[in-house]
Amino acid sequence: MSFLVVPCLLLLLASVAFVQGKRRALAVAAGERLHSRPWYHGMLVALWCLIPGLLIYLLWVFFADSILTRLVLQELPREMLARGAAQKTLLVNDLHNLVAGHVAARDIDPVLQQAADHYRALAATGRMFMAFLMLGTAVLSAALVYFRISPDLRSRNHVEQIIRVGLLLCSTVAVLTTIGIVLSVLFESIRFFRQVPLAEFLFGLKWSPQMAMRADQVASSGSFGAVPVLAGTFMISAIALAVAVPVGLMSAIYLSEYAAPGVRTWAKPAMEILAGVPTVVYGFFAALVVAPCIRDVGTMAGLDVSSESALAAGLVMGIMIIPFVSSLSDDVINAVPQSLRDGSYGLGATRSETIIHVVLPAALPGIVGGILLAASRAIGETMIVVMAAGLSARLTANPLEAVTTVTVQIVTLLVGDQEFDSPKTLAAFALGLLLFVVTLLLNVVALYVVRRYREEYE
Amino acid sequence: MDAAQAVLKISDMPFPAVDEQQGTVEGAGPAPRADNRDTVGEPFVEDPRMTCRDVNVYYGEKHAIRDVSIDIAHNEVLAMIGPSGCGKSTFLRCLNRMNDTVDTCRVSGRILLDGLDIYGRLVDVVPLRARVGMVFQKPNPFPKSIYDNIAYGPRIHGLAESRSELDGIVENSLKKAGLWQEVHDRLDQPGTGLSGGQQQRLCIARAIAVQPEVILMDEPCSALDPIATATVEDLIAELREQYTIVIVTHNMQQAARVSRRTAYFHLGALIEVGPTDRIFTNPRHRLTEDYITGRFG
Numbered sequence: 001m002s003f004l005v006v007p008c009l010l011l012l013l014a015s016v017a018f019v020q021g022k023r024r025a026l027a028v029a030a031g032e033r034l035h036s037r038p039w040y041h042g043m044l045v046a047l048w049c050l051i052p053g054l055l056i057y058l059l060w061v062f063f064a065d066s067i068l069t070r071l072v073l074q075e076l077p078r079e080m081l082a083r084g085a086a087q088k089t090l091l092v093n094d095l096h097n098l099v100a101g102h103v104a105a106r107d108i109d110p111v112l113q114q115a116a117d118h119y120r121a122l123a124a125t126g127r128m129f130m131a132f133l134m135l136g137t138a139v140l141s142a143a144l145v146y147f148r149i150s151p152d153l154r155s156r157n158h159v160e161q162i163i164r165v166g167l168l169l170c171s172t173v174a175v176l177t178t179i180g181i182v183l184s185v186l187f188e189s190i191r192f193f194r195q196v197p198l199a200e201f202l203f204g205l206k207w208s209p210q211m212a213m214r215a216d217q218v219a220s221s222g223s224f225g226a227v228p229v230l231a232g233t234f235m236i237s238a239i240a241l242a243v244a245v246p247v248g249l250m251s252a253i254y255l256s257e258y259a260a261p262g263v264r265t266w267a268k269p270a271m272e273i274l275a276g277v278p279t280v281v282y283g284f285f286a287a288l289v290v291a292p293c294i295r296d297v298g299t300m301a302g303l304d305v306s307s308e309s310a311l312a313a314g315l316v317m318g319i320m321i322i323p324f325v326s327s328l329s330d331d332v333i334n335a336v337p338q339s340l341r342d343g344s345y346g347l348g349a350t351r352s353e354t355i356i357h358v359v360l361p362a363a364l365p366g367i368v369g370g371i372l373l374a375a376s377r378a379i380g381e382t383m384i385v386v387m388a389a390g391l392s393a394r395l396t397a398n399p400l401e402a403v404t405t406v407t408v409q410i411v412t413l414l415v416g417d418q419e420f421d422s423p424k425t426l427a428a429f430a431l432g433l434l435l436f437v438v439t440l441l442l443n444v445v446a447l448y449v450v451r452r453y454r455e456e457y458e
Numbered sequence: 459m460d461a462a463q464a465v466l467k468i469s470d471m472p473f474p475a476v477d478e479q480q481g482t483v484e485g486a487g488p489a490p491r492a493d494n495r496d497t498v499g500e501p502f503v504e505d506p507r508m509t510c511r512d513v514n515v516y517y518g519e520k521h522a523i524r525d526v527s528i529d530i531a532h533n534e535v536l537a538m539i540g541p542s543g544c545g546k547s548t549f550l551r552c553l554n555r556m557n558d559t560v561d562t563c564r565v566s567g568r569i570l571l572d573g574l575d576i577y578g579r580l581v582d583v584v585p586l587r588a589r590v591g592m593v594f595q596k597p598n599p600f601p602k603s604i605y606d607n608i609a610y611g612p613r614i615h616g617l618a619e620s621r622s623e624l625d626g627i628v629e630n631s632l633k634k635a636g637l638w639q640e641v642h643d644r645l646d647q648p649g650t651g652l653s654g655g656q657q658q659r660l661c662i663a664r665a666i667a668v669q670p671e672v673i674l675m676d677e678p679c680s681a682l683d684p685i686a687t688a689t690v691e692d693l694i695a696e697l698r699e700q701y702t703i704v705i706v707t708h709n710m711q712q713a714a715r716v717s718r719r720t721a722y723f724h725l726g727a728l729i730e731v732g733p734t735d736r737i738f739t740n741p742r743h744r745l746t747e748d749y750i751t752g753r754f755g
Binding site: 260261337339340341342343344345346347348349350353357358361362 | 554556559561583584585586587588591592593594596598599600601602610611614615661664665668
């Protein structure tokens with residue numbers, strides 16, 4: 001019996017319960033007025049069939065393995081278990097491999113083989129038991145509700161309550177995922193900060209994560225000052241915003257205030273195509289077209305431009321985030337009530353005066369929101385900077401030099417074979433946490449700005 | 459023939475050619491039949507401030523205003539009444555070319571302000587709208603402070619040389635609009651924080667601040683409660699000393715209270731114009747009578 005058959009059976013049972021519940025509701029009504037429509041009665045029976053069954057199924061899925069493993073391990077000879085935690089983990093791994101039927105790389109202890117067989121037998125019995133328990137509970141609880149159906153049963157209220165809980169569960173998924181991500185990054189970061197002081201990480205001016213892996217190896221001792229990396233991120237983001245904000249805002253103003261409807265219908269989607277270009281394509285555009293171009297122009301002007309420059313990455317990233325600024329700004333500019341524009345025109349204001357003094361101030365919260373969204377996108381962008389910005393963590397204010405960013409460093413730290421207990425690898429998590437905090441702060445600021453100015457027109 | 463039939467009949471009829479004599483029917487002849495589309499009453503005055511002749515307005519294919527000819531005298535309050543969709547607001551918006559902002563709108567005929575054709579090719583709408591101000595149906599204060607709301611027009615037109623002069627204009631406009639007492643100590647608060655009636659008076663003050671000659675009001679009280687309406691009506695009575703006011707209203711009592719002349723519109727045509735008391739006591743046109751006696755509209 002495949003393991004998916006049981007939940008399918010449960011679903012089938014629930015649909016039968018629904019039909020029966022509805023039928024019974026109609027039967028007990030017998031001319032009397034039902035409190036809830038028959039549909040709700042059927043739904044209540046079905047839900048009471050489904051939910052207890054599913055709970056038991058989920059309990060089994062989550063806990064069966066650990067319970068079975070513990071049972072089987074108890075039967076193994078004591079000396080096999082007394083070899084320390086690491087050995088025990090290895091043992092459990094072997095056991096699981098055997099149970100799953102994977103070919104083991106080394107000779108198998110017959111005792112272990114025996115334990116695996118035992119595990120398999122126990123699991124089969126357990127599954128059978130669980131299936132009966134589940135279906136039995138489902139039928140029982142459905143029957144309980146089924147026999148309580150009467151014209152006065154407040155089925156609608158119960159069903160709506162259950163649905164509300166379901167909706168709540170769905171909405172917590174996103175929140176819980178965020179919390180999970182933050183926690184996983186946080187724990188690794190805490191391990192990092194045990195080895196490298198927080199102050200050095202936040203204020204150190206030298207980033208050079210290469211460390212000696214063995215005592216006899218010749219390598220730098222490793223220094224983890226995040227300032228140059230962060231400075232690179234901010235410089236590139238600033239260049240990107242310097243490109244995207246004016247261009248995006250102006251095009252939004254053109255699209256919403258000046259463009260004929262015909263132009264608007266094709267120009268807006270066309271601009272949004274920019275957002276659909278894969279970032280890796282932007283990346284090689286930056287590395288192969290823009291960067292050499294800037295270098296050549298710079299050389300002609302007598303400047304010393306490195307072939308991977310912050311300017312190239314920033315410019316291309318700016319192009320990439322134009323649609324964020326323009327699309328969102330266009331939406332909020334369109335949302336400014338026409339009555340405000342009429343009021344301004346009625347006073348003899350020209351179109352540009354109206355836009356500058358009335359429309360833009362009214363749309364400001366939304367525009368700022370769009371810009372900050374673009375900013376967090378720019379800060380978190382990886383592919384373009386990996387390909388076009390360079391790797392050397394240099395603390396410089398010159399956009400013509402190569403710089404590195406937080407995201408680039410995370411990528412280089414985690415690519416390839418890693419040992420997950422060296423500060424070099426853990427530094428990636430600390431950088432990730434830093435990035436997360438920075439974008440979180442940006443979002444908080446964005447929310448504050450939007451709230452502060454929102455209620456000014458209605 | 460009852461009113462509903464009259465409406466049907468009119469919308470089906472082709473329109474008669476307009477001659478110069480149209481609308482100049484004088485004296486107490488027999489009451490015109492309901493299907494007569496010529497303007498009755500006294501649409502023309504001597505020494506008018508604004509002169510409209512044969513004005514037609516189209517929204518795309520829709521013929522919204524048909525051959526309207528009317529004069530607007532100096533310092534009078536002209537009320538425009540009529541059922542919904544009769545074109546009175548559209549006609550009002552022609553008087554300061556607000557319809558320019560609607561892409562599909564086309565206007566033909568002549569509208570003169572002090573003898574100058576406002577649809578002439580060399581006319582700039584910016585000074586025109588400064589001379590012919592507008593107050594809208596829904597109060598629409600800008601999302602700025604009360605002070606900046608009033609100062610907006612004077613600033614863009616460069617009416618004030620200095621800050622103190624601008625302060626003077628703001629204070630003066632608010633006083634004329636009867637709002638100074640209520641807001642003088644909170645000029646830096648947002649204009650959107652005022653009550654509906656105060657907002658509408660703020661919009662009137664804003665229009666006054668650019669020193670217009672004519673003020674157009676498009677149902678200025680329809681979003682206000684009766685008390686705020688009374689305040690605005692009192693204000694209109696005071697303003698007519700200095701300004702020419704054209705007001706569109708759905709409220710016939712309001713038209714009777716504030717206006718000197720009343721124009722009745724029906725399905726895009728100007729049916730009857732005359733002194734307000736005469737229109738409401740002794741309408742000459744069947745349609746006007748039907749409307750003011752509440753038989754339709």
